[in-house]
Amino acid sequence: VKNRNPDPETGRVNLFDPEVAADPHPVYAVLRSQCPVARSTFFDAPVVSRYEDVVWGLRHPELFSSEMEKQMALGTERPMIPQQIDPPAQTRYRRLLDPHFSRRRMEELAPAIRSQANELIDRFEARGECEFDSEFAVPLPCGAFLSLLGLPLSDLGAFLEIKDDIIRPGRRKGAAILPIPEATAIRAEAGRRIYRYFEEVIDDRIASPRGDLLSSLVHAEIDGEKLSRSEILDICFLLLIAGLDTVTATLGCNIAYLAAHPEQRQRLVRDPSLIPGAVEELLRWETPVTGVPRIAKQDLTLHGVEIEKGSIVTFLLGAANLDDGHFSEADRVDFARERNIHLAFGAGPHRCLGSHLARMELRVALEEWHKRIPDYAIKPGETPRYSLGIREVMYLPLVWGANA
């Protein structure tokens, strides 16, 4: 007999199950209705799933802290800035960084992303098929990241290796999940590569500033004081960790959904003005960053369940985004949804710094893709493969034209 996941009696849930990654909605539904504070078998710690609870937790950093550099062990030597720092220190960094990631600034990058998307499509359009993850979803956000930071596109391969080693240690060796000591060793080495790489770039931008983000950081001041070299490195580390994988995962989830739902896809092809709404609705529906962790700062009780001080609480964004207590017709995908306050980018002071970059990349990618390849399907006989944790569609074979 298969173990129930989640088990409503014990409240235990394994979120790192391949079946859950491919189709998390049924698990979310049980969690919200029967165990709104469940227990993750992976962290042996609480999982919060209802919209109101998730948004409450994310808005109260004094109760649920992001200062968890040690616990996350992502190869960092210091906390990533601003993600692993709480207000008020975090607020000072956000004041400095937010203007560089504003919607206006990100729209200025759109033409470059548009041409990068077309160059990628040029490589496989005539073939009538592609593996979407490796040929589009991975390189596009990486190119955007390099453009934003003013780094050469020739560094793309090195960046992909490093971020894989941090986010999914073992993937390059073909392992889905590694024992913690091995994973930690791979991450530590990748972390050292990140610091070394950016040390050199910082030296270069000090000597010869340009109009890019790294040059701005080198010369930026908070309250009249320049950022230290460590602070700049800790910002760069975050940008690399947070900026690549997330958009890759979202692109894959979106195209996998649209490949499997031709009537929805045809709507976008006929009326591209629906694309911005589709981006929001698919963020809600797929929520590729399924949850965010926080550390409980004090003992507290939620829905009769004790949350101990020091435990790593997962706020399950994906479950919150399908909560029918909050969304009307939560189970329907509606690109024209009038009210869509999904939490795919989190909420509260740590709202995703790159949300406007992500939205721009997703919109431009869906626009260009559907201009060039309006009709496509998952390759017959193949099944997309979703990764654990962040839901990247690591294997997404598509066909079109005569192959479809």
Added chain:
Amino acid sequence: MRVRVDHARCVGHGRCYVLAPDVFADDERGHCVLRVDPVPEALRDQARLGRDNCPENAISLEGDPR
């Protein structure tokens, strides 16, 4: 109809000025600032759309029956 923004709640999701660009605008950080107040008749639906799509519940409309 008067529109109010709670700047202590706004964290720069930017939904208001994207969906209701004639009522809301963005400051340098990408946080919400008002373009109009009070809201003229013709922009009331836009103002409601902006309010309804703020994930932080930072926007309120005074004198709005809905």
